[in-house]
Amino acid sequence: xxxxxxxxxxxxxxxxxxxxxxxxxxxxxxxxxxxxxxxxxxxxxxxxxxxxxxxxxxxxxxxxxxxxxxxxxxxxxxxxxxxxxxxxxxxxxxxxxxxxxxxxxxxxxxxxxxxxxxxxxxxxxxxxxxxxxxxxxxxxxxxxxxxxxxxxxxxxxxxxxxxxxxxxxxxxxxxxxxxxxxxxxxxxxxxxxxxxxxxxxxxxxxxxxxxxxxxxxxxxxxxxxxxxxxxxxxxxxxxxxxxxxxxxxxxxxxxxxxxxxx
DNA sequence: ATGGCTGGCTGTGCCAGA
Numbered sequence: 001x002x003x004x005x006x007x008x009x010x011x012x013x014x015x016x017x018x019x020x021x022x023x024x025x026x027x028x029x030x031x032x033x034x035x036x037x038x039x040x041x042x043x044x045x046x047x048x049x050x051x052x053x054x055x056x057x058x059x060x061x062x063x064x065x066x067x068x069x070x071x072x073x074x075x076x077x078x079x080x081x082x083x084x085x086x087x088x089x090x091x092x093x094x095x096x097x098x099x100x101x102x103x104x105x106x107x108x109x110x111x112x113x114x115x116x117x118x119x120x121x122x123x124x125x126x127x128x129x130x131x132x133x134x135x136x137x138x139x140x141x142x143x144x145x146x147x148x149x150x151x152x153x154x155x156x157x158x159x160x161x162x163x164x165x166x167x168x169x170x171x172x173x174x175x176x177x178x179x180x181x182x183x184x185x186x187x188x189x190x191x192x193x194x195x196x197x198x199x200x201x202x203x204x205x206x207x208x209x210x211x212x213x214x215x216x217x218x219x220x221x222x223x224x225x226x227x228x229x230x231x232x233x234x235x236x237x238x239x240x241x242x243x244x245x246x247x248x249x250x251x252x253x254x255x256x257x258x259x260x261x262x
Numbered sequence: 263a264t265g266g267c268t269g270g271c272t273g274t275g276c277c278a279g280a
Binding site: 011012014015036038039062063064114115116154168171172173206208209210211212213220222249252 | 270271277278280
């Protein structure tokens with residue numbers, strides 16, 4: 001039996017509620033990682049989502065950031081916040097164990113810091129956050145279970161993942177240190193779903209609201225699904241739901257959906 | 263084009279995003 005895991009940075013779940021519920025109805029993903037919900041847990045439109053058949057876990061924050069995990073399957077346990085820094089109050093990580101068909105799958109919804117301007121304190125925070133993620137992922141991989149870390153990584157992995165590499169030179173999303181930190185995550189043993197199963201150039205997941213970026217297809221690919229070996233073994237396909245970017249009141253990101261055969 | 267949209271907020275413009 002197959003199931004799907006999606007990731008989508010919605011850029012405010014309240015402003016995007018109609019887009020989100022429309023897409024959940026049309027695509028009917030089994031597990032969904034949301035980022036940038038931009039609201040506290042109490043204000044998440046829980047009933048609207050639950051009525052579509054989802055269990056809901058949130059890790060919200062006022063105005064900024066905020067992540068959530070939706071699942072048609074039961075959610076057995078939840079971790080809120082990326083371990084490793086008790087001082088960090090930004091809601092950028094939630095992890096759940098979900099009772100997927102045949103076996104549990106551990107799923108993390110990740111909103112990695114943007115890091116601009118670089119250099120500077122925001123870039124330092126980004127790199128420190130990536131190092132904490134690497135440490136946590138290293139521990140999770142020792143469980144040898146199905147693990148998918150999906151989200152907005154705010155890293156453009158290759159020059160082929162941006163319309164004009166020169167225009168992004170020096171940006172925190174492309175700097176060599178950012179790419180190296182992303183690659184070092186993969187080297188732990190993760191499979192990046194798109195690069196493994198598709199890998200084509202210029203397949204974007206984000207288009208800026210400004211300067212007609214969508215109309216000119218000036219995008220970047222920064223939303224990724226990273227799979228542990230046990231998850232990669234059952235990964236069948238990966239799809240970027242580009243059409244959602246053309247809808248009224250669209251998020252600047254689109255969903256990315258992986259299909260797994262349990 | 264060193265920021266041209268969009269969202270949140272206690273705001274009457276500013277910060278953040280990528």
